[in-house]
Amino acid sequence: MVERSPTLTAYHLGMVSAELIRIVSRSSPMALAQVERVRAELAALHPGIRTEVVPVTTSGDRWMGDLAALGGKGAFTKEVDAALLAGEADLAVHCLKDVPADRPLPAGTVFAAYLERDDIRDALVHPGGLTLDRLPAGTQIGTSSVRRIAQLAASHPHLECVPIRGNANSRLAKLAAGDADALLLAVSGLERIGEQRRITEVLGVDAMCPPIGAGILALQCRQDDTVTIDAVAGLGHPGTWREAAAERMFLHVLQGHCNSPIAGYARAEADGRLSLRGRVFSPDGKTVLDAHVWAGSLSPEDLGTATALELKRQGAADLIGSIAH
Template identity: 80%
Template sequence: MPQVIRIVTRSSPMALAQVERVRALLAERHPGLVTEVVPVTTSGDRWLGALSALGGKGAFTKEVDAALLAGGADLAVHCLKDMPGDRPLPEGTAVAAYLPRDDIRDAVVSPSGLRLDQLPAGARVGTSAVRRVAQLRAEYPELECVPIRGNANSRLAKLDAGEYDALLLAVSGLERIGQAQRITQVLEVDEMCPPIGAGILALQCRADDTATVDAVAALNHAPTWREAAAERMMLHALQGHCNSPIAGYARAEKDGRLSLRARVFSPDGKRVLATHEWAGALSPDELGMATALELLRQGARELIDEIPH
């Protein structure tokens, strides 16, 4: 009998598109493999209020993890940025592979075709990410940050209905749902520092399911694995919560060098702690820890703890 891998995922159009990417890669590597999709709707997808009321980013992964652990599925596909960083993976699970990293930048989508610096004072910019809000408030205080929830397709529909003047969305997300042509402006990382895990898809399995782990591990991209490990360790060491404006990204150079840039903001963006650390002889985990320690030395613990959650 051919090996069957049941893939559990959120049921949004973007999540389903991500699963199709994984299915295609698995079919290419393992022609005899059969894959099935197990869609679930998470509490984060149903809830339209603040994520902090649901316990943070875990609202997008809890039901997916449960299906994996209960044996209702064999593989979960996650956007790494949506996986909680202040606690370990559920016991009994492991990330078997990270796919090659996609674009980590944020994009502006505006029906008027205007860039952020061209939007009129009072323009309503839709985003619920505290990371984006902090940076927008610092650079464009004349713009109004308006909360928005829902998947990318529903957010674009709200924009088209005139509820917002512009949206901030991930470039990679727009590309995955075939809406990259709607991008008005791509924000470079020095003007909008990305979230931890930006552009990375993580493939999670039960740790004892060796057949699935072995099949999926063939898809792993080693440079992305190193970048993810450094970023996740930094986030874990900072123990930020879902209202903590923490941003950063690691970069694995072609010559093997690894560095990590990171920032912690106050909610209004007026206070910024920043560092850029190189691994040298350090492992990715050690680089993440060293970066966190430097931010803590600058006062990150006090800044994070001052923010209600």
């Protein structure tokens, strides 16, 4: 899996000749809020460039059932990819966690930049203000994430997970309608839609290990569109790029599917050191495989590979293979 890395030229731009950049995005309020961040940062970097939003509704947004029936996370990206490849748009904005890493990006496209990473943690939203440890037995937690379900089963087996899908706004509406007693949502997502006041408790990464790519917005372009690539590459954050490269290679080597409870995060330290924490769970949370590897002289991609291989030595491949999908 090869993704375009930032070049020195990309971070020290001269003149950029793009005049209009059409940005394709999912049409949910959160996705559009993410696009507005990109538009604002691009306007600050290149005041002369105009932007236009091309919203699409993906099959993943329309489908409220099990994502496995649609082929997994790709259900959130294929219509966006199609618009980009058809020339209907010049730039796509993705939550990196929603972009499959078990296969390459669609031929003819690249990631031109990763914006500086937002909060990677999960949050509990409970109307009564309770924290996770204070929830009584039988409390229904709304989530369809196999990653969250496995970790809750391991740490809070007395709680019950109930399936709930849709964007964060619709999940909050379902909570208000009584479809669940509480929700687990991404801190970054709630912040992006201005609903951070709903957070009852922010869960640390040891309590709820995040998904691969958490908190990262990725900018995707056509590979031959050097004008747009050069225009947006300056938005990229070098530390986030290193973290994303390690995490995505980690997931690629593990070859997990949409029903695989896989979690992990890389961390680029201020002194340049890079590490990756990776975990694989059984769906019932009774088996937890854990690895924490420092890069040393390894590239980010090699760090991702080394961390995945350490989990494979612990039995990750057999564990992932035993899960139906």
